Amino acid sequence: MRYAETGTNLEIDLSRGSIERDASDPRLTELYLGGLGTNAKILWDRVPPEVEPFSPDNLLIFSAGLLAGTSATGANRTVVSTISPQTLLMAYSIMGGFWAPELKFAGYDKVIIRGKSPKLVYLWINDDDVEIRDASHLKGKSSLETAELIRQELKEPKAQVASIGLAGENRVYYASIEQGRSSASRGGIGAVMGDKGLKAIAVRGKKDLNVARPEEFMNLGKEVLKYIEFRRDNPINGVPPILAGIGSPQEMSIHDEEWHTTSFSWGHARHRRKDFWTKENARKWKKVQDKAVERLISCYNCPMECGAVIAHPSLGLSKYMMKCYSKLTYVMGAMTDDLEFGFKIAGDAQGYGVDGYTTPQAMAFAIELYENGILTDKDLPGFPSKNEERFFYLLEKIVRREGVGDALANGVYWAARQIGKGAEAYDHNTIKKQEQIPIKLGMLNPVYYIMWSTGEKINITQIEGQLPQAPFMERALREEFVRDWPQVPTGKEERFKQFILDWGDEDKRLPFWPPVDLVFDLVEWQETMHYIDDATGICAGLSSFPLKPPYHIHNLPPIISAATGLDIDEAKLWEIARRNRTLLRAINVRRGMRRKDERPPDDHWKKRFPEFEEKLQDDYYKFKGWNDEGIPTKETLDELGLDYVSQDFEKRGVYEGKESKVAKKASSEGEKEKPAKKSSKKGKGQSKKQ
Amino acid sequence: MKTVKLIKVDVDKCNGCRACEAICSAFHAVPKYSSTNPERSRIRVLFDPLRDIYVPVIAGEYTEAECNGRNVYTIDEKEYDECAFCRASCPSRDLFKEPDSGLPLKCDMCEEKSPEEEPLCVQWCINDALTYEEKEEEGEEEEKPREMEIGLESLVRKYGAKTVSDTLARITKG
Numbered sequence: 017m018r019y020a021e022t023g024t025n026l027e028i029d030l031s032r033g034s035i036e037r038d039a040s041d042p043r044l045t046e047l048y049l050g051g052l053g054t055n056a057k058i059l060w061d062r063v064p065p066e067v068e069p070f071s072p073d074n075l076l077i078f079s080a081g082l083l084a085g086t087s088a089t090g091a092n093r094t095v096v097s098t099i100s101p102q103t104l105l106m107a108y109s110i111m112g113g114f115w116a117p118e119l120k121f122a123g124y125d126k127v128i129i130r131g132k133s134p135k136l137v138y139l140w141i142n143d144d145d146v147e148i149r150d151a152s153h154l155k156g157k158s159s160l161e162t163a164e165l166i167r168q169e170l171k172e173p174k175a176q177v178a179s180i181g182l183a184g185e186n187r188v189y190y191a192s193i194e195q196g197r198s199s200a201s202r203g204g205i206g207a208v209m210g211d212k213g214l215k216a217i218a219v220r221g222k223k224d225l226n227v228a229r230p231e232e233f234m235n236l237g238k239e240v241l242k243y244i245e246f247r248r249d250n251p252i253n254g255v256p257p258i259l260a261g262i263g264s265p266q267e268m269s270i271h272d273e274e275w276h277t278t279s280f281s282w283g284h285a286r287h288r289r290k291d292f293w294t295k296e297n298a299r300k301w302k303k304v305q306d307k308a309v310e311r312l313i314s315c316y317n318c319p320m321e322c323g324a325v326i327a328h329p330s331l332g333l334s335k336y337m338m339k340c341y342s343k344l345t346y347v348m349g350a351m352t353d354d355l356e357f358g359f360k361i362a363g364d365a366q367g368y369g370v371d372g373y374t375t376p377q378a379m380a381f382a383i384e385l386y387e388n389g390i391l392t393d394k395d396l397p398g399f400p401s402k403n404e405e406r407f408f409y410l411l412e413k414i415v416r417r418e419g420v421g422d423a424l425a426n427g428v429y430w431a432a433r434q435i436g437k438g439a440e441a442y443d444h445n446t447i448k449k450q451e452q453i454p455i456k457l458g459m460l461n462p463v464y465y466i467m468w469s470t471g472e473k474i475n476i477t478q479i480e481g482q483l484p485q486a487p488f489m490e491r492a493l494r495e496e497f498v499r500d501w502p503q504v505p506t507g508k509e510e511r512f513k514q515f516i517l518d519w520g521d522e523d524k525r526l527p528f529w530p531p532v533d534l535v536f537d538l539v540e541w542q543e544t545m546h547y548i549d550d551a552t553g554i555c556a557g558l559s560s561f562p563l564k565p566p567y568h569i570h571n572l573p574p575i576i577s578a579a580t581g582l583d584i585d586e587a588k589l590w591e592i593a594r595r596n597r598t599l600l601r602a603i604n605v606r607r608g609m610r611r612k613d614e615r616p617p618d619d620h621w622k623k624r625f626p627e628f629e630e631k632l633q634d635d636y637y638k639f640k641g642w643n644d645e646g647i648p649t650k651e652t653l654d655e656l657g658l659d660y661v662s663q664d665f666e667k668r669g670v671y672e673g674k675e676s677k678v679a680k681k682a683s684s685e686g687e688k689e690k691p692a693k694k695s696s697k698k699g700k701g702q703s704k705k706q
Numbered sequence: 707m708k709t710v711k712l713i714k715v716d717v718d719k720c721n722g723c724r725a726c727e728a729i730c731s732a733f734h735a736v737p738k739y740s741s742t743n744p745e746r747s748r749i750r751v752l753f754d755p756l757r758d759i760y761v762p763v764i765a766g767e768y769t770e771a772e773c774n775g776r777n778v779y780t781i782d783e784k785e786y787d788e789c790a791f792c793r794a795s796c797p798s799r800d801l802f803k804e805p806d807s808g809l810p811l812k813c814d815m816c817e818e819k820s821p822e823e824e825p826l827c828v829q830w831c832i833n834d835a836l837t838y839e840e841k842e843e844e845g846e847e848e849e850k851p852r853e854m855e856i857g858l859e860s861l862v863r864k865y866g867a868k869t870v871s872d873t874l875a876r877i878t879k880g
Contacts, residue, residue: 087732087742089725114724121743164756173754197755222745222805230739234732245832313755314723319832321721325755335756 018042019228020082020579021050021125026146028139030212031072031131035146040125046582047657049551050082050125052108053596055097058128059106060599060661065607065676069101069204070187070211070683078119078127078178078217081553085120085225086579088237089244089566090555092117092316094178094195100203101211101682102189102427103449103474105604107203111178112315112555113195118176121221133213136185140170141219151215156182158367159194160336166218179216180206181369183415187211188425189682190374190451194366197313197323197337201371202475203450204427211683228581236575243566244319244558252563254493255484262565263320264340264557269312271302273344282348284380285445285454297353304328304355305343313337315555322557328359336363342372348454349376350403357404361411368415373475374427374451379410381428381442382420390437395420426682427451448613450474460527460621462535465629466636468616470646471543472600479543481561487520494519503568505541506586512538527625532632536639541569547593548572595656598648602661605670608678611637611646647671708847711815712839713764713828720760720835722753726827733816733826745805748813749827752790759784762827762836765802766793768810768860773798809857 027036040054048054055077067073076098083091094116100107119127122143129139138151154162163177176195183191184206191206192199200206227233244262251260256275258265267273274293282289308328312321323339338359346365347358365375383406385391386399393399396419400406413421423434429449432439445452447468453476463483464476471479482503488494498513515534518524530538545560545568552572559567567575573589576582584592614633618624637644641652647670653662668676727744734748735741744750748765773796776788795802795810802811816825823829824838861870 085742087728087739121745160756222743224735224741224743224746226741227739230732230735230737234739241830241832248832310758311755311760312721314721316723317725317728318723319721319725321833325758327758337755 017226019226019581020086020576021045022120022123022225024124025126025128026124026141028127028129028146028148029131030129030133030137030148030214033133033148035148037124045082045580047592048596048599049548049576049592051079051084051093051095051553052097052110052547052550053592053599054126054551055079055095055108056106056596056599056603058126059097059099060603060606063099065678067099068679068681068683069099069104069208070685071679072130072132072212074099074130074208076129076205076208076212076214078115078129080116080119080125081549082551083576083579084553085117086227087234087317088554088575088579089240090315090318090320090558091553092318093549093553093555094119094200095550095553096193096200096205098203098205098208099607099679100189100205100450101187101207102204102430104679104681105448105474105607105609106472106600107205107208108473108550108600109193109200109202109205110550110556111193111195111198111200112318112557113176113198114316115176115178115195115198115219116553117316118219118221120225121223122219123221123223127217129212129214132211136213136215138166138179138216138218139214140166140175141217141221142170142172142175143220143222154215155185158182159192159369160196160334160367162216163194163196163218166216170218172218172220175218175220177216177218179369180209180214181367181415183207183368183370183425184210185215186415186417186425187682188370188415188417189427189430190371190378192366192369192371194369197339198315199366199369202373202473204371206369207682227579229578233575233578236571236578240558240566240571240575241319247564247566252484253496254488254490255563259485259563262558262562264322264555264561266322267340267343268309268324268338269321271298271305273301274298276341276344277348279455280344280348281454281456283351284349284377284384284442285452285456286384287351288456292353300353301355304359308356308359310335318555318558320555320557326359326363328356334363334367336366338362338366342366345372345376346407349380350407351380352404354404357407361404361407364408364411368411370411370415373453375411375414376407377445377451377454378414378424378428378431379407381431382410382424384442385435385439388442390435390439390442391420444619445617447616448474448609452476452617456619457621459525459623460625460629462527462530462532462628462632463538465527465616465632466535466539467542468620469614469633470636472597472604473546477561478546478556479539481556482542482545482563482565483538484516484563488516489520491517501564502570503564505569505590508537508541512541527623527628532635533639535632536636539636540639543597544590544593545569547596548589551592551596552576591656595658598652598656599658599661601642601646601648602653602658602665605647606664606668606676606678608676609646611644614646643671645673707842708845710841710843712841713813713815713825714837714839715762715764716835716837717760717762718835719833720751720762721833722751722755722760724751724753725830726762726836727751729826729830738818743805746811748802748811750801752787757784759786759790760835761786761790763791763801764793764813764827765795765811766813768795768812768856770797770863772796807857810860812856814853 159181162179187207189204192201310325310327423431432443650662727747730747752761
């Protein structure tokens with residue numbers, strides 16, 4: 017019997033309309049655990065670098081995390097992996113909600129989708145009965161409405177539905193996959209789903225999911241729940257309220273947004289508004305938020321209430337569910353003080369299914385181009401004068417790929433190059449072609465330098481988390497923080513604690529402090545915790561993302577062991593995370609990613625130190641066992657049991673710097689030069705298939 | 707006097723996470739905690755966030771027949787489904803039935819555990835949508851039917867006592 021996982025994957029070929037069930041190899045669980053780890057293995061094995069994101073040969077993998085569906089609190093995440101049309105690298109976006117546990121109860125760990133359907137379809141997984149159903153009547157429907165309509169037509173109110181909106185159908189490079197209260201938004205995975213002609217996957221399961229050592233597993237789970245209660249009652253002192261608790265940042269319940277609004281940049285990642293959080297604005301925002309939030313809600317089997325049902329009177333009847341930071345991204349992107357605007361446009365955006373990070377930036381970028389004469393009234397006929405209205409205008413253009421929206425739908429990097437006329441100069445906040453969080457700071461931070469540069473997710477929130485964002489200025493707070501800090505890895509306790517105790521002292525300041533070996537340990541620790549979560553499907557909000565989380569490197573090994581029956585200790589878990597992390601890098605390296613791509617935006621910090629940064633990068637690559645191009649060496653790969661990777665690298669001449677055959681754009685079918693030009697100019701509801 | 711055990715349900719505090727379903731199914735798994743499957747849970751959350759409906763319903767008595775006529779409740783302008791607050795395992799809906807056998811499920815207040823501990827769903831609901839109370843009431847303490855009796859009784863009702871005992875005799879012979 018298989019424990020924690022079901023041992024079965026669904027293989028769906030949408031070109032042929034075939035549905036198969038494959039038993040997965042238990043050995044892969046030992047090596048990669050599951051979720052992101054095993055997704056990466058499948059992508060490495062089956063999607064060679066020349067496969068374009070919009071090729072039928074690209075795979076779209078929906079995977080439940082290894083522990084999803086067990087009684088472990090917060091083990092509910094779905095990891096969606098594919099090759100991104102935007103970055104042309106591996107995308108892995110992850111969502112909470114209810115979908116992954118339901119998939120497990122239906123008897124599957126993964127749904128692996130290949131091919132393209134000639135017409136729009138959805139997939140209905142009902143335990144052993146799996147069918148591909150017509151979705152032509154759902155064309156153009158919002159993500160949320162799609163889910164409702166599917167539940168109604170199947171007469172299955174308990175079915176969990178992951179769906180795309182119009183943006184996914186129109187292959188917007190930052191289209192999301194939505195699941196009501198959660199979404200998998202980064203990297204344009206919704207565009208790949210749309211390209212495959214797949215509108216939704218509905219799932220309903222009624223089977224048992226087993227664990228190997230029940231009593232042990234349950235006792236560990238109880239401890240976790242106890243610690244959640246403890247942390248809920250004991251926020252961290254000396255950090256902003258939004259960072260003091262656990263869960264996703266509690267944007268739905270906490271009103272105090274001083275930290276985000278004054279530390280992050282507004283507009284197209286341009287302006288700090290250090291004086292924004294006045295009493296007057298705080299009062300206004302509280303009023304709006306209290307009106308908008310109908311109820312705080314959770315994901316499957318988790319007491320944290322990171323999401324909310326949004327039912328603002330001005331929104332009429334179309335309620336939606338929101339979590340986290342999208343409350344602010346549109347507001348700040350549009351440079352408006354009006355939080356109500358944020359709640360309104362975020363609802364529309366979710367219906368269309370677009371990423372709440374990238375979308376406001378692509379729109380703010382368009383406004384910048386307009387204000388600088390690069391885009392004109394000819395490109396933007398009837399462009400309103402107020403930013404809020406401009407955002408609504410641009411959203412409609414983008415999701416329909418109308419006019420200049422066709423370029424903007426490819427994100428800032430590609431749009432800048434398609435628009436030309438100097439627009440490239442305004443592409444200032446992307447790394448590896450993907451928009452980053454709009455944050456611009458003063459002094460270079462070496463820990464963050466490495467994380468921004470080398471993170472495979474190309475998203476800072478997916479690598480940071482265990483450390484405070486700034487030093488505690490009071491000694492007493494530092495002491496309090498390190499006093500009870502069981503999350504630190506074995507052997508690192510003294511150094512990490514000393515780091516917190518020293519940080520902020522006169523001679524212990526950025527950028528030449530902390531010493532580089534400590535920088536690397538801190539980066540590796542934070543990153544490792546994310547790789548573990550992304551494999552187990554435990555929510556990062558209870559584990560890798562907040563300070564002092566309930567899940568950590570000491571209780572995760574016994575929890576995973578008790579659930580799976582595998583014998584995994586701290587060292588072994590660390591090694592698995594390292595293997596997964598290295599395999600992801602290998603996929604991206606094989607697709608052409610090199611050192612030159614690994615840089616934070618030039619304006620990320622005001623004070624930069626080019627020589628020091630180069631040295632930092634050199635030494636970090638060495639620390640990781642990568643060569644000076646950031647390519648994992650043969651020794652590193654072989655030591656991790658990834659010799660099939662090193663063999664492939666040697667065969668392709670990757671180490672000799674040979675230009676291997678890699679996809680250079682999302683799709684070259686029927687196309688001349690630039691990416692996505694061929695995509696719909698025809699407007700509403702237009703999708704790729706004729 | 708007899709002791710009555712109460713699980714108090716505060717629908718305003720429920721966030722629809724279904725931790726109660728997960729832990730109930732785990733507790734009642736054989737061996738204990740060896741599996742989860744909300745379908746086997748004796749508590750289910752009626753959950754429709756877009757209509758602001760969150761009702762944890764705890765499995766009550768098995769009934770052979772559905773009701774003649776039904777009620778619709780409107781509370782705070784929200785209209786609840788016909789069977790929203792009903793705890794019965796009943797032919798009109800698929801709640802509270804063993805997925806394999808179709809036999810009815812009924813909450814046993816986790817009595818297999820030591821009596822001073824609260825039912826698991828209550829322990830797992832740290833937001834206190836579910837809380838536990840005991841109170842004294844007039845009347846005789848009655849013998850509670852055990853799990854197997856509930857199942858057997860429903861089989862007897864469905865097939866008749868003779869068929870059930872004949873079948874039992876036949877299977878136990880070999």
